[in-house]
Amino acid sequence: MISFDNVTKIYQKxxxxxxxxxxxxxxxxxxxxxxxTGAGKSTLLKLIYKDEEPDKGTIKIMDQNLRLLxxxxxxxxxxxxxxxxxDFKLLPDRTVEENVAFALEVTxxxxxxxxxxxxxxxxxxxxxxxxxxxxxQLSGGEQQKVSIARAMVHEPxxxxxxxxxxxxxxxxxxEIIEVLLDINYKGTTVLMATHNLKLAKRVRKPMLCLxxxxxxxxRQ
Amino acid sequence: xxxxxxxxxxxxxIQRNGSLFFLSLLVISISLFLLSLFGLVTVNLYHFMxxxxxxxxxxxxxxxxxxxxGLTENILKIKGINEVIYVSxxxxxKNLQQELKDTEEVLKVFETNPLPxxxxxKLSPAHRNTQGLSDISSxxxxxxxxxETIYGGELVDQLKKITGVITxxxxxxxxxxxxxxxxxxFQTIKLTIFARSxxxxxxxxxxxxxxxxxxxxxxxxxxxxCIGGLVAFVLTVVTNRLALSFFSNIYFPxxxxxxxxxxSGALFGIIGSSIALRRFLR
Numbered sequence: 001m002i003s004f005d006n007v008t009k010i011y012q013k014x015x016x017x018x019x020x021x022x023x024x025x026x027x028x029x030x031x032x033x034x035x036x037t038g039a040g041k042s043t044l045l046k047l048i049y050k051d052e053e054p055d056k057g058t059i060k061i062m063d064q065n066l067r068l069l070x071x072x073x074x075x076x077x078x079x080x081x082x083x084x085x086x087d088f089k090l091l092p093d094r095t096v097e098e099n100v101a102f103a104l105e106v107t108x109x110x111x112x113x114x115x116x117x118x119x120x121x122x123x124x125x126x127x128x129x130x131x132x133x134x135x136x137q138l139s140g141g142e143q144q145k146v147s148i149a150r151a152m153v154h155e156p157x158x159x160x161x162x163x164x165x166x167x168x169x170x171x172x173x174x175e176i177i178e179v180l181l182d183i184n185y186k187g188t189t190v191l192m193a194t195h196n197l198k199l200a201k202r203v204r205k206p207m208l209c210l211x212x213x214x215x216x217x218x219r220q
Numbered sequence: 221x222x223x224x225x226x227x228x229x230x231x232x233x234i235q236r237n238g239s240l241f242f243l244s245l246l247v248i249s250i251s252l253f254l255l256s257l258f259g260l261v262t263v264n265l266y267h268f269m270x271x272x273x274x275x276x277x278x279x280x281x282x283x284x285x286x287x288x289x290g291l292t293e294n295i296l297k298i299k300g301i302n303e304v305i306y307v308s309x310x311x312x313x314k315n316l317q318q319e320l321k322d323t324e325e326v327l328k329v330f331e332t333n334p335l336p337x338x339x340x341x342k343l344s345p346a347h348r349n350t351q352g353l354s355d356i357s358s359x360x361x362x363x364x365x366x367x368e369t370i371y372g373g374e375l376v377d378q379l380k381k382i383t384g385v386i387t388x389x390x391x392x393x394x395x396x397x398x399x400x401x402x403x404x405x406f407q408t409i410k411l412t413i414f415a416r417s418x419x420x421x422x423x424x425x426x427x428x429x430x431x432x433x434x435x436x437x438x439x440x441x442x443x444x445x446c447i448g449g450l451v452a453f454v455l456t457v458v459t460n461r462l463a464l465s466f467f468s469n470i471y472f473p474x475x476x477x478x479x480x481x482x483x484s485g486a487l488f489g490i491i492g493s494s495i496a497l498r499r500f501l502r
Contacts, residue, residue, distance in 0.1 A: 049425075072430070079427035089422055093236060105229075106428035150426065 001027045001158065001189050002048060007057030009043055017043040019213040021057070025191065027157075030184040032200040033193040035210030041193035044210070045160045048191070049081050050074050062157060079107055082151030082159040082188075086166035088143045090135040096122070096146050097131040103150045121149045125179065141172030148179060152188075159183055161192040165199065177203060226435030233416075233436050234443070240412050241444070247408045248448030248485065249455075251401040256456045256481050258397050260472060262390055267471040269383050276348040278341040278357055278371045286365030291339060294363060300347035300356050305340040309333050336367065350377045402488055409441055409492035413500075420500045430501045437493045445489025449481040456481075 002025040009018040017040040025031055033041045046052040047059055050066050059066045062080065069077060090099050097118060104114045122128040125145045135143055144164055151159060161180060165173035177199065184190040194200055200207055207218040234241050280295075282288065292304045307315070312335040347356060353371040360366055372379070413420075423433050460472050 075424075075427040075429045077427075078425065083425050089418065089425070091419060091422065102422065103426035106423045106426055106432055108432070154427070 001025055001029070001062060002191070003058075003060040004044075004047075005058040005060075007047065007054045007059060009040070009047065009052060010055045016213045018047075018054075018210075018215070021215045023208060023215060023217060025189060028184070028187050028189055030181065030190045030203075030205045031192070032203070032205055032207040033191060033210065034195065034197055034200055034207050036195060039210040040213060041195075041210060042162055044208075045083075045162050045191065045193060048158070048160060049078055049083060075107075079154050080157050082148075082154065082156040084144065084147045084151050084159070084161045084164050086163035088135070088147045088167075090143060090146055090150075092135055095132050095134055096127060096138070096149075099135070099146055100149045100153055103153050107154070117153055118149075121153045124152075125149050139172065140168045141175055144168065144172070144176050145179065148176075148183075152183065156188065158189045158191065161190065163193055163195070165194065165196065173199060223435070226431075227439050229432075229436035230439030230443070234440055237412070237416065240415055241440070244408045244412045245444050245448055245451075248405050248444055248489070249451035251404045252448050252452035252481055252485055253455045255397060255401045255484070256452045256477065257459060258394055259477070259480070260456060260460065260470075262394055263473070264471050265387065265390055269387065272379070272383065273345065273348055274342075276353070276372060276376055277343060278353060278360070278369055280339045280341060280360050280366050281336045281368045281370075282338060283365050283367050284336070286337070288337065288339065291363060291365050295339065295341065295360060298356060298359055300344050300352055301341055302344050303342035305342070307338045307340060309335050309337045312336070312338065348376065349380065350374055405445075405488045406492040406495060409444070409489065410496040413437060413493060413496040417500070420497075424500070433501060434494070434497050437497055438490050441489030441493035442486045443489070445485030445487070446482055447485075448489075449483075449485030452485070453478050453481045 002023075004021050004023050007018060007021045008016070010016050021044070033044060035041050043052060047054055047066075048061060050069065054067075061077065064077070066077075091102065094102065100118050100121065101114060104117065109117075118131075119128065122131055125148060127142065127145055127149060130138060130142065135146065138146065144167075148159075148164075159180070164180070165176050168176060173196075180190050180192060181203070209216045209218055280291075282291070288306045288308075292306060295301055295304050310333065313333050316335065341356070341360070343352065343356065346352065353376060357369045357371060360369055420433055456477060457474070460470055463470060
């Protein structure tokens with residue numbers, strides 16, 4: 001599903017973000033990416049959804065070599081990958097329903113299918129009663145759930161989560177982790193970056209540990 | 221993505237970002253109005269220069285027994301002559317009387333008409349200079365029946381120099397104003413697009429194609445440019461009306477102006493949004 005083969009990413013001024021990173025994640029697996037701030041966790045995720053290009057090595061997503069993927073085909077790749085962030089990235093002037101619909105509108109989904117899929121995903125995340133609320137009317141945990149709903153509405157094969165609990169309290173964090181575990185249980189491959197080692201250890205899932213641009217794999 | 225969806229999305233974004241849309245529309249309208257106003261000054265300057273140029277002519281005075289028809293026929297054969305107008309002695313006197321009006325009594329000193337008949341020679345644009353005037357004049361003086369010729373001489377060249385400097389200065393200013401207006405419009409559009417960078421970022425993350433992102437912005441750019449152009453045109457028409465109370469005659473080809481302003485508005489709008497979007501769609 002996701003394979004990195006000797007991937008190196010160097011930013012300007014010779015700052016090596018990732019060095020000779022190699023790993024393979026199979027379909028339906030759940031992996032944490034752990035490491036201190038600036039260790040390259042976000043870079044690793046950006047390489048997966050082709051927001052960054054590696055300087056060396058090969059990345060394959062669903063057997064597709066990303067180096068050979070044309071610029072115009074990147075949107076097709078991203079429709080198969082759901083992405084959530086620490087800051088939720090919701091549009092403040094749109095309701096919960098509109099925020100989720102946005103992901104379908106911009107990919108030209110017919111309106112009939114849209115309504116059905118939005119309701120399904122909102123019901124699954126227990127957000128249907130908040131569909132007319134605006135993001136500022138929701139708690140942090142609820143906002144992150146809306147962002148998960150937006151990521152999941154395409155029914156992606158992979159869900160990437162970049163510090164999704166970074167802005168949340170303990171209880172909301174636990175709730176989000178449970179949602180991600182359930183999504184994974186239903187067959188979606190999940191890759192979650194976090195610097196919260198305690199939280200990651202509690203879940204007992206394999207972990208990609210990044211330190212000084214190098215990667216080690218810890219199986220719990 | 222079809223154009224229909226692009227336009228639908230464009231209308232939606234205008235509705236969602238109404239205040240931003242109208243703010244940038246205001247800036248575009250004012251910028252295009254400035255450009256249009258200076259365009260009007262330039263067009264009138266050229267129009268005036270053209271009229272002035274057309275007035276450069278040679279007047280050939282005729283002998284009493286001259287044959288004006290024969291002379292006209294011969295003169296028209298000379299290269300550089302566009303038109304020959306015969307002014308009889310009587311017509312010349314009438315013209316003078318009309319020009320003098322109140323001081324008409326001066327003419328009563330003369331018992332008979334002292335003015336000779338003449339031919340007014342209109343020249344082709346290439347010969348409206350000292351050299352051309354002098355060449356043609358010397359050829360005409362060789363014809364039987366021509367007593368004398370008069371023309372502006374060196375004064376024409378001086379006039380040409382002055383008008384040359386004025387038009388060069390005007391063109392320079394026009395170029396500066398055009399670039400400033402383009403810069404202001406581009407920056408305004410850039411700001412409105414940057415204000416929605418989060419929206420664009422999310423669009424990209426959820427898999428929107430480049431055309432899906434670009435078409436609504438291009439549509440919005442064209443709409444802003446066209447409406448801005450229309451507002452600028454209306455302001456120019458109003459200014460023209462007001463200016464007519466100070467200047468007796470203003471040359472204002474309205475349909476050309478409307479077309480030019482709308483076209484430049486739409487063009488600046490679409491190019492401006494394309495340039496601003498390039499940063500996001502790399």
